[in-house]
Amino acid sequence: MTKRIIVCTPGSENIASRLTRGSGLRLHKAKVRQYPDGEISVAIDSRVGKNSIVVASEKICWEEIGRTLLASKAALDLGGRVELFFPMMPYGRSDKAPAGEAAAAYLVAGLFSSLPIDAVSVIAPHSLPPLESFGCGVNAVEPLPNMAAAALGVWRPDTILSPDRGGIPRALEVKNCLGVLQLSWIDKKRVSGGRVIARDFRGKIGKRVLIVDDIVSTGKTLALAALEARRRGASEIRALAVHGIFSGGARSLIARSALKELIVSDSVLPKAGGKIKTMAILEDVGKLLYRR
Helix, strand or coil: CCCEEEEEEEHHHHHHHHHHHHCEEEECCCCEECCCCEEEEECCHHCCCCEEECCCCCCCHHHHHHHHHHHHHHHHHCCEEEEEEECCCCCCCCCHHHHCCCCCHHHHHHHHCCCCCCCEEEEECCCCCHHHHHCCEEEEECCCCHHHHHCCCCCCCCEECCCHHHHHHHHHHHHHHHHCEEEEEEEEEHHHHHHHHEEEECCCCCCCCEEEEEEECCCHHHHHHHHHHHHCCCEEEEEEEEEEEECCHHHHHHCCCCCCCCEECCCCCCCCCCCEECCCCCCHHHHHHHHC
């Protein structure tokens, strides 16, 4: 089998370098050029090899998606096989497609389906159905159970709490991994101004609660879950999430919340400090997916 290389654009170099350390593969930095009229071109040196793993940026913006798309096309033009790696799959909350999924995720996957991509790997995708639109094999890497086992040390929760209904399968995986007896969940609703309210609470709450989620954006969902757990008698509340975006005043909100600690992975550029801690997983993901 021809040796593969990892290809990055300037926006994905940080993510790609950590994948490279874990996988043992070589890293090639694609050349990106932007013309005065705004058009961009992406070039890959033909001497680097034919089989490539193109790494997307963790940033949710269409400019980065365009760079990744062009890098994928440039890699395919070398005549080999191309895989894609998304540290975080872009999605949208308000632009809902049929079945309640985010239209942006379908659009992104649809763009790449125009290319003969061999496989796509995504860390903790927000939802699985949009990934089918890539039209190829998809590896959905769910790191939360292993993160929980490694990050908590001797501390063990007596309750796993999902901050919304959609996260119950994810919370159940962590519950089973840690051998925790109680699983609870919140039925939340986003209202005007981005405010989050709890419509219902299911299950019992113990003294030591671990909230698990795939992503922290504004921090409002986690803060609400921590508050509801505290109201029901929890004395020590921690949280674990894969993607730490921390938009707007999220860091300040987490600092003021009932959380004792929040652990996120390095799928997004680390922003540790205060209650927020970062756990490195990308090297292990690189080893899992690409080391042969």
